[in-house]
Amino acid sequence: KNQVEQSPQSLIILEGKNCTLQCNYTVSPFSNLRWYKQDTGRGPVSLTIMTFSENTKSNGRYTATLDADTKQSSLHITASQLSDSASYICVVSPYNFNKFYFGSGTKLNVKP
Amino acid sequence: DADVTQTPRNRITKTGKRIMLECSQTKGHDRMYWYRQDPGLGLRLIYYSFDVKDINKGEISDGYSVSRQAQAKFSLSLESAIPNQTALYFCATSDSGGGFQPQHFGDGTRLSIL
Numbered sequence: 001k002n003q004v005e006q007s008p009q010s011l012i013i014l015e016g017k018n019c020t021l022q023c024n025y026t027v028s029p030f031s032n033l034r035w036y037k038q039d040t041g042r043g044p045v046s047l048t049i050m051t052f053s054e055n056t057k058s059n060g061r062y063t064a065t066l067d068a069d070t071k072q073s074s075l076h077i078t079a080s081q082l083s084d085s086a087s088y089i090c091v092v093s094p095y096n097f098n099k100f101y102f103g104s105g106t107k108l109n110v111k112p
Numbered sequence: 113d114a115d116v117t118q119t120p121r122n123r124i125t126k127t128g129k130r131i132m133l134e135c136s137q138t139k140g141h142d143r144m145y146w147y148r149q150d151p152g153l154g155l156r157l158i159y160y161s162f163d164v165k166d167i168n169k170g171e172i173s174d175g176y177s178v179s180r181q182a183q184a185k186f187s188l189s190l191e192s193a194i195p196n197q198t199a200l201y202f203c204a205t206s207d208s209g210g211g212f213q214p215q216h217f218g219d220g221t222r223l224s225i226l
Contacts, residue, residue: 004154032212043116043202043217044155051212089154100215102154 006103023073023090034091118218135203144186148199
């Protein structure tokens, strides 16, 4: 069964600290993995997209890593800011591009 | 102005009513999608359209229908709303570039069915 699981469900960190969010998937055959940021009351916004041949991709203070062998990805946030408070969603696509498997997200709260 | 606009943003209605949610985009994308988001669950695909003449069911299409009126417009209808259709609904678009293009989401419609 194709699944995407994210951990932790929620996380509280202090402003300026780093954090890492995890995504494990069983989707096969794998094509690409995406990370989205969803602010409260808004739609998700794309942060990164990685194919099976990419190990890491950065977007400013956000760095995503991918290990296609172990079917794991992480999103590392450096020097967190209050504006990073949001839900972060991992999405995996198989070679059938009509499908997107969404994780349930990690809710990050950055406190001053 | 937003690239992907959903109307209404909020709607409260009663069981049995017919409801239409509308989505319009200015991005010029061929592909459009409707999702629903429930607390604690990932987004689930209701319907998707790769062009005006191509409409496909997603994983949870029962109880829903769609219409692609133009490249820029994709509407979702609930013919006879029921309480378990209470959810946050998102429209998304993407370019047709080989499946590696990001999806661009609207800000959602919060639908409550009493």
